[in-house]
Amino acid sequence: xxxxxxxxTAWVGFCIVAGIALGHFFPAVFQSIGAAEIAKVNLPVAVLxxxxxxxxxxxxxxSALSKVKEHWRGIGxxxxxxxxxxxxxxxxxxxxxxxxxxxxxxxxxxxNSYIAGLILLAAAPCTAMVFVWSNLSRGEPHFTLSQVALNxxxxxxxxxxxxxxxxxxxxxxxxxxxxxxxxxxxxxxxVILAQVVRRRVLSVGGQQALDGLLWHLQPLSLLALLxxxxxxxxxxxxQILAQPLIIAMLAVPILIQVYxxxxxxxxxxxxxxxxxxxxxxxxxxxxSNFFELAVAAAISLFGFHSGAALxxxxxxxxxxxxxxxxxxxxxxxxxxxxxxxAVRKRGxxxxxxx
Numbered sequence: 001x002x003x004x005x006x007x008x009t010a011w012v013g014f015c016i017v018a019g020i021a022l023g024h025f026f027p028a029v030f031q032s033i034g035a036a037e038i039a040k041v042n043l044p045v046a047v048l049x050x051x052x053x054x055x056x057x058x059x060x061x062x063s064a065l066s067k068v069k070e071h072w073r074g075i076g077x078x079x080x081x082x083x084x085x086x087x088x089x090x091x092x093x094x095x096x097x098x099x100x101x102x103x104x105x106x107x108x109x110x111x112n113s114y115i116a117g118l119i120l121l122a123a124a125p126c127t128a129m130v131f132v133w134s135n136l137s138r139g140e141p142h143f144t145l146s147q148v149a150l151n152x153x154x155x156x157x158x159x160x161x162x163x164x165x166x167x168x169x170x171x172x173x174x175x176x177x178x179x180x181x182x183x184x185x186x187x188x189x190x191v192i193l194a195q196v197v198r199r200r201v202l203s204v205g206g207q208q209a210l211d212g213l214l215w216h217l218q219p220l221s222l223l224a225l226l227x228x229x230x231x232x233x234x235x236x237x238x239q240i241l242a243q244p245l246i247i248a249m250l251a252v253p254i255l256i257q258v259y260x261x262x263x264x265x266x267x268x269x270x271x272x273x274x275x276x277x278x279x280x281x282x283x284x285x286x287x288s289n290f291f292e293l294a295v296a297a298a299i300s301l302f303g304f305h306s307g308a309a310l311x312x313x314x315x316x317x318x319x320x321x322x323x324x325x326x327x328x329x330x331x332x333x334x335x336x337x338x339x340x341x342a343v344r345k346r347g348x349x350x351x352x353x354x
Contacts, residue, residue, distance in 0.1 A: 015227075022237070026234075034235055045296065045299060046186075049296050051223075052225050058194045060145065071274070074143055074275075075146065077265055078285050083154065087162055089260060091122075114250060115311075117309065119166045119167060120298050120301075122289060124155055124290035124294060125151045125155070130281065133326075137327050139278070139280045147282070163297070228295075232295060232309075257287075258323075262286060274343070280327075280330045280331070283326065284323065
């Protein structure tokens with residue numbers, strides 16, 4: 001991991017502060033940027049998200065799906081958490097906290113929009129930053145690659161119907177055209193483009209050429225992430241400064257669902273007897289969110305200044321520090337994990353001192 005990546009949390013914090021300050025002092029500039037859209041899709045944000053996502057997707061070898069059978073326990077647990085637990089638990093937490101406990105303290109006309117943002121945040125598992133989290137937790141790279149590839153394929157077909165179902169249950173009108181367009185723009189097209197680039201580079205220069213390309217693209221991806229954060233917090237800067245209590249209230253269900261889902265995935269892997277090097281990234285993938293897609297979809301569906309966009313931006317605000325804390329917990333509890341009966345029975349505990 002480069003020095004730049006190692007201090008990513010600090011850079012994220014700087015961009016959040018800078019975005020809020022710039023949005024406060026230069027609102028007209030951000031309003032002009034926000035107006036640059038086609039079919040409710042903001043072009044500057046779309047370009048930045050592509051620059052952020054495509055380099056990560058180029059890393060993915062979809063042929064790695066052939067290795068799924070080697071880690072079927074971890075794959076099964078992660079799929080269960082990602083698609084059967086996390087979106088529904090977030091919707092439930094949104095109804096409990098935003099639609100119930102915190103309702104008297106929130107703008108009445110934004111309640112449903114806040115809940116929609118939380119649902120969008122939880123409906124897509126992370127496909128980019130999990131490579132960083134997995135590396136930090138000494139995760140099994142083939143498992144991480146297989147899981148991300150499988151999640152990407154599922155997301156192409158499941159994201160829009162799942163979001164539509166949960167938004168419908170929340171009594172929110174679902175603009176299907178915009179939602180499907182968001183899926184096409186931020187999942188289907190980037191996946192296809194990334195795989196075309198990957199195959200072309202491999203056919204011309206082999207793995208060495210691909211590694212060189214990824215080495216050059218990685219800083220671009222992180223810079224696009226930071227630029228996106230600056231823009232998003234610039235758009236929401238005035239709301240954040242005017243209503244810091246709303247940020248804190250939106251953070252509550254997000255924090256609960258991250259620790260709940262990561263903990264559940266970790267415990268289920270231990271009960272299933274999966275190796276720690278698989279359980280770690282399984283917990284991290286199960287808890288993290290594809291916030292790039294969530295933010296883009298929220299902006300496309302509800303607009304820059306909506307409660308939904310603000311809720312997804314709060315997810316960005318806490319994603320990095322919270323996931324780093326999960327990495328620390330997973331790494332520190334390795335001895336306890338490998339003392340589990342099912343893990344010891346399968347002989348997957350690491351040698352002492354490793």
